Amino acid sequence: MKPTITEQQAREKVEAYIQAVFAVLPGSAQRKPFTRNRSECADPTDDGPQGRFEISATYEVTGLEPAKFAEYFDAVVGWWTAHDFKVLTDSRPRDQYVFARNNADAFDMSVQANDLGKFYLGATSPCVWPNGTPEPQALEAPEPERPVAAPPVPEPVRKPRRAPVDDEDFDRTNWTDGGTSY
Template sequence: MKNTITQQEANNRAEKYTQDAAASLTPPPRLEPLSRFDDTECDDPSDNGPLGRVYASRRYWLRDVPRERNAEVAEALVRWWTSHDFVVLSDKRPRENWISVENKNDGFSMSIQESVNGDLSLGATSPCVWPNGTPAPKPG
């Protein structure tokens, strides 16, 4: 079992990625909190990892973005992501503005999604991390 960044570092990085990506847009949108998870249990067995880890996640509505600019905003985010070591995992354009990416260096994922009402949301999620950065001691 390997050491990871701490839960606090995961929270800080998820927040920074979201803030920096939004700030790269012209004009920058107003961010309205949609969801925030600071220490959600990593219970997804798909990574075959040990129990006891957590992840951090942030999602914001991008306010003050005219709906007719949604495609332009999505494209601008793809440019920002690819220049910051993210790779596109899924891109449902032009059918819908829904794109997910992952950072090839630290495993953080980000996405932009368009709601049925045409509102955009932007989020970031950390990989599973140990709360203190080191594997929990085995009971016993």
């Protein structure tokens, strides 16, 4: 298992990428933290072991003119292109969303806006070990066992709610008056 950068280094690089891209926006722009996450790489795309995490941050960018969002998107994509990012998803003009990945270090970035005048800028690290090296339990952990389906639960034995009808008397019962007549 390969060592990675640490979580702290990943957090710093996420913030550095956001700061660098933020610098291409107009001077009126302000950043407000929107989300910060540490997510377990439960389904890593590199088929790597568990115990690693992705570090991400998203900022809402305020102080921008919604009428100029297309220009801001172009400025962000231009910065990405000049800094070895490859655009993987560009949903414009239908949706205001672009997603890119850095070719050298696999950090992801996204820019998104909506019709409410909100503009978001985010970055996510690749999967990293908390301390940069595989945790001891990850080195020793055997392949996870595949769960075996539990045997079906047997149906409960149901007792009849009334006594069985005596078939011999069935034809002699008077069903109109609720009583028995022989």
